[in-house]
Each structure stands twice: as structure tokens, then as C-alpha cells.
Amino acid sequence: MGKEKKFNTKYSPEFKISVILDMREHHLSYKETVRKYWVLRHSGDEHNYTGRLKLWERIYLEEGESGFMVERRGRNGGRPRKPLDKEIANDLIAENQRLKERNQYLEAELECLKKLSALVIAEEQGKGKKP
16 A cells, blocks of 8 residues: 655654653663654654654754754754854855856856857868868
């Protein structure tokens, strides 16, 4: 039979914290924790939840419980970015400008080569030679 439709489930921050704390307190492996908190329909589903647990644990270790209070889904939902150092930002702008200029040069060179190739072919055809 066909695959069942999976829905994205949004877990509350309290649930995430309780799962991670329980896992760490009782020294459970990821697989043991998945078996304890989720009823799985297929054996392949375990991998999906294991990845989710690893992410939750990383967030907990890096940011603590407050890390679960931040919405991370969507385009702007991620972790706030650190502002770039002015010197690095200026270097990136200069590099971007240099690459744009290089790209324009290469595009112009390509156009010249195409025109030259078309002229050579036209000249050879005019003399009765095959290209």
C-alpha cells in the first residue's frame, strides 16, 4: 500500500525540554528515547526522530532551555545572525565588485570570440571552403 501522509508536528518547548532532560538524566540513547516517547509505525521512522533528538540536544547544550523558546521555522525564523565586522564586510563588498567586473569582462570576451568565429566561418564559406 502507499505511504501514509506525514504531518509536521510542532512540539512545545516544555515537551522538548522534558525529553532532553529525561534522556540525559537516565542516560538513555537516542534510540531508547525515541522508543520511549514516540510510537513508531515503521522501523525507518526511528531515524527521523533520532535526528530531531540530536538537534534538540545540540540546542539545549548550546543555548540552554531558552533556546527552545525561539521560533526556528520559515525564512526568518532561524537564529539571529551576528553582525559582520566592518573590515570583513568591506572585503566582501570589494570581492563582490571585483567578481562582477571579471564576469562582465569574460562575457564581453565571449561575445567577441563568437563574432570572430562567425566572421571566420563566413569568410571560409565565401571562398568555397567547408568549415
